[in-house]
Amino acid sequence: MKTITVRYFAVFREHAGVSEETLNLDADTAADVFEQTRDRHGSAEPNGHCKVAVNDRLADWDMPVDDGDTVLLFPPVAGG
Amino acid sequence: MMQITNAPIDAAALQATLANPSAGGYCAFEGWVRNENEGHEVERLEYEAYEPLCISEGERVIAEARAKYPFLEARCVHRVGILELGECAVWIGVAAKHRDEAFRACRYIIDEVKVRLPIWKKEHYVNGDSGWVNCERCASHGIDRGIEK
Numbered sequence: 001m002k003t004i005t006v007r008y009f010a011v012f013r014e015h016a017g018v019s020e021e022t023l024n025l026d027a028d029t030a031a032d033v034f035e036q037t038r039d040r041h042g043s044a045e046p047n048g049h050c051k052v053a054v055n056d057r058l059a060d061w062d063m064p065v066d067d068g069d070t071v072l073l074f075p076p077v078a079g080g
Numbered sequence: 081m082m083q084i085t086n087a088p089i090d091a092a093a094l095q096a097t098l099a100n101p102s103a104g105g106y107c108a109f110e111g112w113v114r115n116e117n118e119g120h121e122v123e124r125l126e127y128e129a130y131e132p133l134c135i136s137e138g139e140r141v142i143a144e145a146r147a148k149y150p151f152l153e154a155r156c157v158h159r160v161g162i163l164e165l166g167e168c169a170v171w172i173g174v175a176a177k178h179r180d181e182a183f184r185a186c187r188y189i190i191d192e193v194k195v196r197l198p199i200w201k202k203e204h205y206v207n208g209d210s211g212w213v214n215c216e217r218c219a220s221h222g223i224d225r226g227i228e229k
Binding site for chain 2: 043045056058075079
């Protein structure tokens with residue numbers, strides 16, 4: 001198990017009811033974090049439409065996550 | 081230069097910051113809050129951004145534009161918070177030696193900003209509903225959780 005801080009944005013934050021929480025997850029990659037927090041962020045989107053950052057850097061979904069990392073889950077973006 | 085702001089965008093003041101005696105062309109794009117989207121009457125918009133990554137990714141986009149279409153000066157500003165109809169949500173200005181680089185760099189920057197920066201837009205409709213744009217397939221879209229309405 002790894003201790004991961006997960007941050008939720010926009011619709012994910014509204015669904016989770018919190019902007020961030022620290023969880024013990026059995027996760028190897030950013031995609032694992034997305035899947036294991038599905039009940040929290042509530043996304044039925046394939047994670048390809050969402051974006052992820054690990055420790056404030058945009059990352060690919062197969063980016064490894066380590067104990068103590070912060071994973072930012074971004075719903076589909078809509079700037080402009 | 082990439083910037084996120086919760087203050088109204090002053091296009092004239094921003095344009096002035098790009099002044100360059102070598103510039104023969106200037107091109108700007110402004111994105112405005114419109115009163116309709118996909119059949120819904122929109123009353124106002126609410127933008128949220130994750131600023132640290134908007135800045136780093138926005139600077140990367142501007143650097144890419146400079147490499148492809150060498151310009152002299154460029155700047156992008158995106159609003160966050162509640163915006164009323166007609167307000168400017170995003171402003172991009174490019175000054176270049178010639179018009180072609182200015183047009184192309186401006187277009188490149190807005191197109192990339194829209195798909196790459198962590199910015200989200202919530203539409204508030206005239207009928208009282210609201211919804212996050214592009215999140216139609218997110219589970220909670222359109223569901224009243226006591227927050228959205």
